[in-house]
Amino acid sequence: MTGLVHRHALARIRPVMIDDGRGNQEATWPADTEEERTLRITGWALDSGTTTEDLVNRDGDEVAFIARGPIDADVQRGDRIRLDFDGHLYLIEGAVARQPGPSRITSHTVLQLKRWEE
Numbered sequence: 001m002t003g004l005v006h007r008h009a010l011a012r013i014r015p016v017m018i019d020d021g022r023g024n025q026e027a028t029w030p031a032d033t034e035e036e037r038t039l040r041i042t043g044w045a046l047d048s049g050t051t052t053e054d055l056v057n058r059d060g061d062e063v064a065f066i067a068r069g070p071i072d073a074d075v076q077r078g079d080r081i082r083l084d085f086d087g088h089l090y091l092i093e094g095a096v097a098r099q100p101g102p103s104r105i106t107s108h109t110v111l112q113l114k115r116w117e118e
Helices: none
Strands: 008-013 016-019 025-028 038-048 061-069 080-083 089-092 097-099 108-117
Touching: 008 061, 080 108
Parallel strands: none
Antiparallel strands: 008 038, 008 080, 016 025, 038 061, 061 108, 080 089, 089 108, 097 108
C-alpha cells in the first residue's frame, strides 16, 4: 500500500571468536558453521545511504543502507548482515545504536550497513 514502510528481513551472522595466540580475540567466519551462527530477524525498514566511488583505483563502489528495526534486536558490532532482498553481505559500520522512543513502535535499533562492490 502506498505510503506504508515496507518491512524487510535480514540475517545476522555472528563471528566465531578465537584466541590469536597473543591473548587477543579475533573474529573468524568459518563457512561450515555459518547456519548455526545465523539469526533471521524481521521488521526492518531500509533507507538507502550514500554510495562512494573508489577514486584512486576506480574499480569499486561502496553501497550503504541504514536499517531501523526492533529495539531488542540481537545485533552487535562485528556481526555481518545479509539482506533478504538482495542476498548481499554487509558490515555494520560503527556502533549499533539503540534509539529509544515513548513506545515500542517508536523505538528502534539503527544499523549503518556498508559493502564494497567491484
